[in-house]
Amino acid sequence: MICQRRKGFGLKTYLYVDFYLILNFIMNLFLIMATAMLRQKRCRFYRFFLLSGMDAVCSVVFTYFLWENKILQLSIALFRIGIFVFLSLKGESFSVWLKDTACFLFLTFFAGGMIGVLQEILIRTFHILQMPSAICIILAVALLSILFYVLRWDIVSQEQERKNIRTVKVIHRGKEEEIKALYDTGNQLVSPYTGEGVVIISKRLSEAIGLSCGQNPVLIPYHSIGGSGLLKAYRLECLQMRGGICKKELLAAVSEELDHRQKVQMILNITWS
Secondary structure (H helix, E strand, O other): EEOOOOOOHHOOEEEEHHHHHHHHHHHHHHHHHHHHHHHOOOOOOOHHHHHHHHHHHHHHHHHOOOOOOOOHHHHHHHHHHHHHHHHOOOOOOOHHHHHHHHHHHHHHHHHHHHHHHHHHHOOOOOOOOOOOOOHHHHHHHHHHHHHHHHHHHHHHHHHHHHHHHEEEEEEOOOOEEEEEEOOOOOOOOOOOOOEEEEEEEEEHHHHOOOOOOOOOEEEEEEEOOOOEEEEEEEEEEEOOOOOHHHEEEEEEEEOOHHHOOOOOOEEEOOOOO
């Protein structure tokens, strides 16, 4: 549907209402979902869908009636964004709402820039003379959605790892080391000989406390996604954790792969809980 507006000196401008409405709806839905992902908010798809459609309709109405008043049009657009973010994400406080809105605005400019870059690549690099804006926007939204899903997964993984990292003190033969240990649900390593849980420590840490000195290793079989094999395990005198928990004479298996992880030097055993 085409709406006609008459500008000064008899000039006419046209507003493609259906095209403008659909594009606004697509961008609103994408931007609010990306904001929810980055801000780690609950994604309420039906709420986002409904509010994106309502905001797209409002955008078309205000654009039509305020076509020549750009300043008022921009002011109302900023007001609409604030209301749209507030109703969609339900910020717990004013400061949280401000952060959500700032994130939404940042993504708006970022997405706009990406759409422009994509259109430039399609037109100049691949010598496509005409490329409908709708196709450019849909392609850009699809690519950005994949990017933000990957980014969200990485953020959630880092946050989960951060919550599971604990500071522990390792004591062995008069040597003490305060290290970062990961409480990982994937470590269910158990000694087949004694049935006790086995922690995994880095080779660097074992050498620093002299873990293997005067001990014969116990070979502990392990199975993981990366493969299977045997780990050398030794008796560790003491492991102190927060809350007064202290483990004595526990088995610690040495893994060279753990040396590549900079944040942690030990993986605790889930079977202890």
